[in-house]
Amino acid sequence: MNHPAESAFLIESEPYYEAVGDEVALFEAAYHSRIPVLLKGPTGCGKTRFMEYMAWRLKRPLITVSCHDDLSAADLVGRYLITASETVWMDGPLARAVRCGGICYLDEVVEARKDTTVVIHPLADDRRILPMEKRGEVLRAPPEFVLALSYNPGYQSVLKELKPSTRQRFVAIEFDYPAAALEEKIVRAETGIGAEDAGKLVHLAGLTRNLKHNGLDEGASTRLLVHAGKLIARGIAPRIACQGAIAQALTDEPEMLAALNELISAVF
Amino acid sequence: MSSSAPFSEAALEAAQLGPLLEEFLPASTWHDASGEKLLAQLALLTRAQQEFVLHWGPVLARNSATMAYGMARQANAAFACMATDDIERWLARAMDAYDKAGLSAAFAVLNHPARFAEERRSAATRLHLDEALGVLELFACGLAGRQFQIAEGDCAHSDSATFFLPASLEHYPRKEDNFLLYKGMVAHLWAQVRFGTFAGAWFERLEAYPDPERALAWLNVLEAERLEIRLRKIFGGLMRDLDTLDGGARPALPGGFAEQLAAPGAGVAVSLALLDAALAHEPPPLRPYVGELRPALVRLAMQTRIPQEKAALVKALGKWLDEIQPRREDAPQPEIRAGIAAEAEERAALDIVVTLDGKPVAPPEKVRELLGSIALDLGEIPPEYLVPAGPGASAPEAGKTQKNQDAASAADAYTYPEWDYERRNYRKQWCMLRERALAPKGDDFVRRTLARYHGKIYQLKRAFEMLRGEERTLKRQQNGDDVDFDALVEAYADLRCGRELSEHVFSRRLKVERNMALMLMVDMSGSTKGWINDVERESLVLLCEALEQLGDRYAIYGFSGMTRLNCEVYPIKEFAEPYGDTVRRRIEAVTPRDYTRMGAAIRHLSWRLNQVDARVRLLITLSDGKPDDFHDQYRGTYGIEDTRMALLEAKRAGIHPYCITIDKEGPQYLPHMYGAVNYALIDDVKRLPLKIADIYRKLTT
Ligand SMILES: Nc1ncnc2c1ncn2[C@@H]1O[C@H](COP(=O)(O)OP(=O)(O)O)[C@@H](O)[C@H]1O
Numbered sequence: 007m008n009h010p011a012e013s014a015f016l017i018e019s020e021p022y023y024e025a026v027g028d029e030v031a032l033f034e035a036a037y038h039s040r041i042p043v044l045l046k047g048p049t050g051c052g053k054t055r056f057m058e059y060m061a062w063r064l065k066r067p068l069i070t071v072s073c074h075d076d077l078s079a080a081d082l083v084g085r086y087l088i089t090a091s092e093t094v095w096m097d098g099p100l101a102r103a104v105r106c107g108g109i110c111y112l113d114e115v116v117e118a119r120k121d122t123t124v125v126i127h128p129l130a131d132d133r134r135i136l137p138m139e140k141r142g143e144v145l146r147a148p149p150e151f152v153l154a155l156s157y158n159p160g161y162q163s164v165l166k167e168l169k170p171s172t173r174q175r176f177v178a179i180e181f182d183y184p185a186a187a188l189e190e191k192i193v194r195a196e197t198g199i200g201a202e203d204a205g206k207l208v209h210l211a212g213l214t215r216n217l218k219h220n221g222l223d224e225g226a227s228t229r230l231l232v233h234a235g236k237l238i239a240r241g242i243a244p245r246i247a248c249q250g251a252i253a254q255a256l257t258d259e260p261e262m263l264a265a266l267n268e269l270i271s272a273v274f
Numbered sequence: 275m276s277s278s279a280p281f282s283e284a285a286l287e288a289a290q291l292g293p294l295l296e297e298f299l300p301a302s303t304w305h306d307a308s309g310e311k312l313l314a315q316l317a318l319l320t321r322a323q324q325e326f327v328l329h330w331g332p333v334l335a336r337n338s339a340t341m342a343y344g345m346a347r348q349a350n351a352a353f354a355c356m357a358t359d360d361i362e363r364w365l366a367r368a369m370d371a372y373d374k375a376g377l378s379a380a381f382a383v384l385n386h387p388a389r390f391a392e393e394r395r396s397a398a399t400r401l402h403l404d405e406a407l408g409v410l411e412l413f414a415c416g417l418a419g420r421q422f423q424i425a426e427g428d429c430a431h432s433d434s435a436t437f438f439l440p441a442s443l444e445h446y447p448r449k450e451d452n453f454l455l456y457k458g459m460v461a462h463l464w465a466q467v468r469f470g471t472f473a474g475a476w477f478e479r480l481e482a483y484p485d486p487e488r489a490l491a492w493l494n495v496l497e498a499e500r501l502e503i504r505l506r507k508i509f510g511g512l513m514r515d516l517d518t519l520d521g522g523a524r525p526a527l528p529g530g531f532a533e534q535l536a537a538p539g540a541g542v543a544v545s546l547a548l549l550d551a552a553l554a555h556e557p558p559p560l561r562p563y564v565g566e567l568r569p570a571l572v573r574l575a576m577q578t579r580i581p582q583e584k585a586a587l588v589k590a591l592g593k594w595l596d597e598i599q600p601r602r603e604d605a606p607q608p609e610i611r612a613g614i615a616a617e618a619e620e621r622a623a624l625d626i627v628v629t630l631d632g633k634p635v636a637p638p639e640k641v642r643e644l645l646g647s648i649a650l651d652l653g654e655i656p657p658e659y660l661v662p663a664g665p666g667a668s669a670p671e672a673g674k675t676q677k678n679q680d681a682a683s684a685a686d687a688y689t690y691p692e693w694d695y696e697r698r699n700y701r702k703q704w705c706m707l708r709e710r711a712l713a714p715k716g717d718d719f720v721r722r723t724l725a726r727y728h729g730k731i732y733q734l735k736r737a738f739e740m741l742r743g744e745e746r747t748l749k750r751q752q753n754g755d756d757v758d759f760d761a762l763v764e765a766y767a768d769l770r771c772g773r774e775l776s777e778h779v780f781s782r783r784l785k786v787e788r789n790m791a792l793m794l795m796v797d798m799s800g801s802t803k804g805w806i807n808d809v810e811r812e813s814l815v816l817l818c819e820a821l822e823q824l825g826d827r828y829a830i831y832g833f834s835g836m837t838r839l840n841c842e843v844y845p846i847k848e849f850a851e852p853y854g855d856t857v858r859r860r861i862e863a864v865t866p867r868d869y870t871r872m873g874a875a876i877r878h879l880s881w882r883l884n885q886v887d888a889r890v891r892l893l894i895t896l897s898d899g900k901p902d903d904f905h906d907q908y909r910g911t912y913g914i915e916d917t918r919m920a921l922l923e924a925k926r927a928g929i930h931p932y933c934i935t936i937d938k939e940g941p942q943y944l945p946h947m948y949g950a951v952n953y954a955l956i957d958d959v960k961r962l963p964l965k966i967a968d969i970y971r972k973l974t975t
């Protein structure tokens with residue numbers, strides 16, 4: 007049977023993605039070897055976009071779950087619902103991805119509660135099964151199914167880091183901000199702004215990344231550059247655009263905010 | 275047009291003024307020749323000004339008639355240089371001085387209205403380095419990717435590691451503009467380092483000129499031009515802002531100079547080559563943001579830094595290679611090469627390319643940092659710098675712990691750094707802190723407190739029980755563990771009537787999982803002696819009773835100590851310990867001891883708190899808000915700044931610090947010391963647990 011859900015999650019047109027290293031080949035190799043994948047890297051550096059691109063490339067449906075600390079196992083696996091005259095079972099995203107042999111992408115997985123992450127263990131090792139206790143059913147993953155997790159090693163505290171028993175089941179692909187020239191290209195392609203402004207945005211990003219560990223948890227990500235670039239493309243003055251889209255997004259501390267604004271006005 | 279302007283009347287004449295002055299000045303003090311002169315002077319003032327003098331005269335005279343007389347004598351001078359609101363401030367200052375130090379101090383103010391006026395004028399204009407420092411340091415760190423120190427100096431200059439800036443600026447009438455000037459200075463000093471002004475050991479060559487001072491002045495001009503060209507490329511916004519301040523005119527240089535300095539890749543060598551030709555001319559004045567060159571300072575800094583960094587690099591390289599792969603003593607060492615990537619002048623960052631046996635690699639941050647710094651000093655990375663330490667040389671460093679292991683006497687001590695605000699740096703391994711057991715005491719204090727606050731405790735327990743929120747049942751949910759029958763009945767009714775069936779027919783038990791850990795640190799310094807100590811102990815009892823309702827993990831530690839080598843914390847209740855008799859008897863043993871080196875205690879207990887697995891970590895300090903130590907600089911600003919820094923560190927480590935000061939009114943520095951951290955002032959035991967309930971509520975909802 008063909009699952010109706012499947013087509014809705016297929017990515018039809020090629021997402022714009024600039025490969026940074028050999029991540030595409032690495033992912034494909036893991037995929038064909040049926041090893042789950044762990045994407046490590048700071049937020050906003052292209053992990054989600056990469057997954058969209060790989061799903062398109064492999065022609066598999068992509069089912070993404072943004073993890074948060076209220077996410078329960080049932081949210082992933084599924085639950086019973088009552089309809090007009092009966093109770094029906096509703097697959098959760100994980101079960102749906104397993105059934106249709108899709109890619110299940112758990113974004114920011116460290117945010118999820120520990121008991122939630124437990125349900126992915128039997129899927130991640132070579133059993134490749136998803137036990138659904140409430141239904142008394144065990145789903146066996148088809149060869150096309152793949153599980154991918156992302157997490158940001160810099161941001162989370164040591165305690166929240168993945169347990170070795172979880173992470174040792176995965177092939178890790180490391181992501182970082184693209185090199186300057188590439189990042190400039192991405193910002194231009196995503197926003198349509200000119201080379202000069204894009205260059206300045208990337209330059210500014212470098213300056214804010216210098217402040218990591220000196221009062222900032224994280225410097226400006228590619229995503230923030232894209233945000234600022236979009237505002238600039240709509241005619242907002244660059245200083246204002248960067249203050250709103252970059253400085254305010256990075257900190258609330260007055261002194262740090264002032265320093266970021268000084269960096270912005272130095273560049274633009 | 276009517277009586278609304280009484281002072282628009284004609285000024286009073288000397289003869290009219292006399293009797294009015296007599297009302298507050300005893301005739302004997304001024305009825306002589308100088309008195310005549312005074313009346314003549316006052317007659318020259320406008321009526322409004324005269325009324326001002328006649329109003330303030332009696333006010334001053336209540337303190338001292340002489341002071342009132344002094345004011346009257348200076349009135350004309352004061353009105354000549356100040357508006358009335360500043361004159362009022364001047365008089366307030368004089369009265370203040372009188373209160374504190376007597377008449378001669380008051381006259382030191384009163385006799386110099388012009389000086390006061392000048393001070394007022396520059397207060398609106400002058401920007402002190404202190405005010406700008408925090409932002410400037412972060413700005414420099416953003417430019418450089420490493421921390422440059424910023425310190426006060428007689429003018430803007432650098433020794434290549436520290437940026438010296440004037441203590442204050444009033445070059446422009448507006449403060450913002452003076453800030454911009456500081457910013458320009460920092461960017462220029464950074465550019466000197468980044469674009470190699472100090473590379474290439476030209477210091478001796480300059481000595482050989484007949485007039486080395488003039489040669490240095492010219493070199494500064496040429497370098498300023500060269501650096502400004504670079505800065506315009508990467509910090510166009512800043513240069514534009516600076517141009518609006520001074521019109522952007524650059525020093526006039528002899529023909530052809532500017533082009534040569536602007537050539538891509540031009541370094542300090544170009545400026546040096548132009549020096550001979552330049553010396554025929556007078557050096558032109560510099561732009562305001564350009565300071566001086568002080569080669570002697572730079573040489574000194576480099577002499578210590580270069581060998582240090584070389585040694586550090588050898589070690590860091592060895593450690594790195596050990597990490598990549600185990601190395602054997604007899605095997606050939608891998609070959610490391612490093613160079614500066616094709617000069618990217620449109621970037622602030624210096625790109626260093628490293629290869630290992632010919633293959634490009636990404637070295638760890640520490641190695642990259644050192645390579646960057648060495649490249650800046652030398653203009654290149656000489657191959658002899660790239661010899662890693664032998665295999666295993668890094669081993670002893672492994673497994674570093676917070677415990678200091680070298681000194682036998684320090685076996686049970688934890689060492690912590692301390693922030694020295696004057697140096698703007700940490701003193702490393704400065705404090706030694708030990709955990710000491712409190713001998714439980716049995717003085718009946720807890721029982722008495724429980725009896726005394728019986729009713730209060732009941733209320734508190736209720737308040738905390740509410741916080742617990744326990745299990746709430748959410749009705750009309752889309753999904754859940756149970757059927758919500760009310761909703762289901764309605765849904766069927768709807769269905770029968772042909773309406774859409776609601777899906778919200780479940781009830782769900784929601785357990786509010788707070789997952790919170792609280793560390794409470796209690797001041798046991800000598801300054802808490804008396805009612806503050808009682809309040810502390812009573813609060814602890816009440817709080818424990820209340821917290822027990824929640825089932826959250828909490829720990830309580832006391833802190834005190836004497837000198838940096840004997841900081842102490844006293845476990846009253848550890849995280850794993852139940853609240854019982856032992857804990858109660860330890861609360862009774864909370865007695866005032868020695869001094870308050872608060873920074874070390876905050877650092878240690880933050881560390882303890884961070885070992886607990888919890889979603890929210892809360893550090894509450896309970897103190898009298900007076901950091902202080904025995905015969906030591908910890909008293910005053912130093913202690914305040916260190917405490918502030920320790921709290922910021924805790925915050926950065928993901929802890930929510932909250933400071934509660936027990937006092938009737940807090941000293942003025944509290945807002946600064948507690949900075950961005952939340953704090954409260956209480957003087958009533960009963961308010962503490964409620965305060966904490968408040969904090970809990972805020973953090974969990
Ligand atoms: N390599 C890349 N190719 C194309 N776009 C990218 C790339 N890296 C980052 N981006 C841009 O940055 C934005 C944020 O990336 P995203 O994938 O959401 O980050 P992450 O999932 O790592 O938090 C994307 O929407 C895209 O605009």
Ligand SMILES: [Mg+2]
Nearest residue numbers: 050053054113
């Ligand atoms: Mg994402």
